[in-house]
Amino acid sequence: MAIPVPSPKPKILIPEKVSPDGLALLKDSFEVDEKKGLSPDELKGIIGEYEALIVRSETKVTAELLEAAKKLKVVARAGVGVDNVDVVSATKYGIIVVNSPSGNINAAAEHTIALMMAVARNVGDACSSIKSGKWERGRLVGIEAKGKTLGIVGLGKVGLTVARIANGFGMRLIAYDPYANPNLAAAASVTLKPTLAEVQKEADFLTLHTPLIASTKGMIGAAELATMKPTARILNVARGGMIDETALLEALNAGTIAGAGIDVFTSEPPEADSPASRLIAHPKVVATPHLGASTKEAQENVSIDVCEQVVSILSGELPRSAVNAPIILPEEYRTLQPFVTLVEKMGSLYTQHYTSHLTASGTKAKDFRTTFDITYEGALTNLNTTKPLFAALVKGLLTPITSSDGLNINIVNAELLAIDRGILINENRSRENVEDKPYSSFVTLRARASRSPSHQRTDISRSNSPAASRALARQEQEDQVIQGFVSGNKPFISRLDRFKGEFVPRGTLLICRNFDSCGKIGFVGSLLGKAGVNIKFMNVAPLHEDVEENVGDVEGNEALMILGVDKPVGQDVVKGLIGQEGVLEASVVTL
Numbered sequence: 001m002a003i004p005v006p007s008p009k010p011k012i013l014i015p016e017k018v019s020p021d022g023l024a025l026l027k028d029s030f031e032v033d034e035k036k037g038l039s040p041d042e043l044k045g046i047i048g049e050y051e052a053l054i055v056r057s058e059t060k061v062t063a064e065l066l067e068a069a070k071k072l073k074v075v076a077r078a079g080v081g082v083d084n085v086d087v088v089s090a091t092k093y094g095i096i097v098v099n100s101p102s103g104n105i106n107a108a109a110e111h112t113i114a115l116m117m118a119v120a121r122n123v124g125d126a127c128s129s130i131k132s133g134k135w136e137r138g139r140l141v142g143i144e145a146k147g148k149t150l151g152i153v154g155l156g157k158v159g160l161t162v163a164r165i166a167n168g169f170g171m172r173l174i175a176y177d178p179y180a181n182p183n184l185a186a187a188a189s190v191t192l193k194p195t196l197a198e199v200q201k202e203a204d205f206l207t208l209h210t211p212l213i214a215s216t217k218g219m220i221g222a223a224e225l226a227t228m229k230p231t232a233r234i235l236n237v238a239r240g241g242m243i244d245e246t247a248l249l250e251a252l253n254a255g256t257i258a259g260a261g262i263d264v265f266t267s268e269p270p271e272a273d274s275p276a277s278r279l280i281a282h283p284k285v286v287a288t289p290h291l292g293a294s295t296k297e298a299q300e301n302v303s304i305d306v307c308e309q310v311v312s313i314l315s316g317e318l319p320r321s322a323v324n325a326p327i328i329l330p331e332e333y334r335t336l337q338p339f340v341t342l343v344e345k346m347g348s349l350y351t352q353h354y355t356s357h358l359t360a361s362g363t364k365a366k367d368f369r370t371t372f373d374i375t376y377e378g379a380l381t382n383l384n385t386t387k388p389l390f391a392a393l394v395k396g397l398l399t400p401i402t403s404s405d406g407l408n409i410n411i412v413n414a415e416l417l418a419i420d421r422g423i424l425i426n427e428n429r430s431r432e433n434v435e436d437k438p439y440s441s442f443v444t445l446r447a448r449a450s451r452s453p454s455h456q457r458t459d460i461s462r463s464n465s466p467a468a469s470r471a472l473a474r475q476e477q478e479d480q481v482i483q484g485f486v487s488g489n490k491p492f493i494s495r496l497d498r499f500k501g502e503f504v505p506r507g508t509l510l511i512c513r514n515f516d517s518c519g520k521i522g523f524v525g526s527l528l529g530k531a532g533v534n535i536k537f538m539n540v541a542p543l544h545e546d547v548e549e550n551v552g553d554v555e556g557n558e559a560l561m562i563l564g565v566d567k568p569v570g571q572d573v574v575k576g577l578i579g580q581e582g583v584l585e586a587s588v589v590t591l
């Protein structure tokens with residue numbers, strides 16, 4: 001009689017130090033190999049045997065490694081940041097990437113407070129001094145946190161936790177975060193300021209808690225440091241690259257900044273003789289080697305969180321925090337995919353356009369609102385569920401302002417994430433006849449100027465009285481509106497703000513509001529040409545008829561110019577456009 005050969009257990013590779021608490025969940029059903037210190041070539045040589053890979057921030061999960069990982073189903077990051085994982089390649093190979101977005105929040109917040117107190121009381125300098133046999137009580141007098149102003153940049157999960165702890169120290173709390181939930185800020189006694197400049201100017205301690213994204217890269221440079229108090233101290237437990245390390249070094253040397261507490265660096269570990277390594281050596285700096293998440297408790301949390309998800313995936317179930325999770329289930333794919341793409345692009349266009357446009361006064365107008373109506377018309381009203389569209393909208397709205405690390409939006413968690421951010425989305429279906437339009441379904445996204453109930457607008461629009469018509473015109477002026485449709489499986493935007501005009505939401509777009517008169521196109525084209533930017537297509541959108549009918553002549557001669565360009569347009573070029581030749585406002589978006 002043939003003896004059945006037991007099928008081998010699936011294998012899991014762990015090339016870094018991950019807490020054993022999570023690994024214990026794996027050991028019965030899987031073969032768990034903990035192999036530290038592998039070179040990239042050694043890792044590539046063995047990865048083909050494994051179905052799961054669990055890493056922290058040190059293992060580089062490259063496209064080359066993933067290509068060799070023929071059996072791999074999941075890469076689990078025991079922490080938040082997936083900067084070390086090539087997520088695009090993982091998605092291409094059908095490998096799910098999961099992380100633990102909240103397991104180390106408290107650890108990062110407490111580490112920030114540890115650095116703040118160490119910098120306030122010269123703990124680093126005092127420790128080196130006493131260890132070298134000195135007794136320098138006079139030189140090492142510090143300051144107290146009580147009564148001082150803590151400026152928080154980025155009031156998300158870690159920023160809010162820092163605020164709550166610092167509140168207990170009796171500090172005054174101010175923050176800059178254009179997308180923060182005002183209710184959560186108020187509950188933590190934090191006053192939100194409209195600009196980073198105000199926070200910089202008032203802060204005795206300035207602490208950074210944003211993701212590293214285009215808008216935060218180098219956000220604290222020489223100009224920003226120059227506006228801070230010379231007694232101010234600066235803290236970074238978020239990501240290297242947000243503070244210009246050379247500028248900070250110069251400010252510390254010049255005595256225009258009093259100290260710094262730094263856990264993260266542009267390059268880790270920092271190269272010898274780099275600005276980062278000179279900062280680390282500076283007596284006014286307390287530095288730690290990316291230890292924000294390195295507590296026993298946080299490591300237990302993240303390890304259990306990701307190991308549970310590895311078990312789910314290897315058992316054929318959906319994980320709770322997949323970085324590259326699908327928004328749509330396979331059976332819905334065919335009908336919904338083009339609309340999911342459209343709605344996600346509308347959300348992303350909303351956030352980028354309304355929070356990055358430069359106006360004639362030269363100031364950046366951040367106008368991110370939190371109450372939205374999304375209306376599905378035509379064939380879309382017959383859908384069984386709009387959950388994927390809702391998730392796509394939340395993803396579109398939030399992705400431009402969050403790094404891929406922290407935000408894994410899918411149909412399961414979209415509503416919760418929106419609520420966390422204080423975002424209210426009313427979904428409506430309208431059976432209005434769209435047969436006269438060149439498409440069968442379209443979607444309207446309306447960000448309300450105030451939290452007025454969604455039915456109010458319908459009531460106004462049904463009335464024919466002049467007063468109601470004026471009220472409608474006012475609302476049209478104040479609401480921010482984006483409308484789109486799908487034709488031939490391709491998404492189109494048909495209205496942006498008060499302007500109608502069809503364009504494909506893809507690539508980099510320069511969007512200018514200008515007086516509708518001759519010469520604009522030539523002017524913008526020549527400025528872009530000088531900057532080496534090529535125009536791929538352009539579209540002029542006049543005022544939308546709803547607005548035109550009701551507003552009269554006041555702004556009737558304005559139009560929107562949308563230019564598809566072949567590369568990003570620098571802020572200096574955008575600034576050069578505004579106020580010239582009737583260009584009133586401009587924004588650059590990448591979709």
Ligand SMILES: NC(=O)c1ccc[n+]([C@@H]2O[C@H](COP(=O)([O-])OP(=O)(O)OC[C@H]3O[C@@H](n4cnc5c(N)ncnc54)[C@H](O)[C@@H]3O)[C@@H](O)[C@H]2O)c1
Nearest residue numbers: 108154155156157158177179209210211215237238292293
């Ligand atoms: N040092 C460590 O070991 C460690 C540990 C955990 C987290 N982190 C890092 O800490 C940072 C914060 O993490 P989190 O979990 O609180 O993230 P989060 O997404 O919860 O919060 C980030 C906040 O930044 C805000 N923001 C985005 N762009 C902004 C801008 N231009 N200006 C001002 N605010 C802006 C967002 O609105 C959000 O509220 C991340 O960079 C994360 O990678 C580091």
Ligand SMILES: O=C(O)[C@H](O)COP(=O)(O)O
Nearest residue numbers: 056057078079080081293
């Ligand atoms: O992204 C994170 O979770 C933190 O930066 C911690 O990274 P680590 O797991 O390498 O300590």
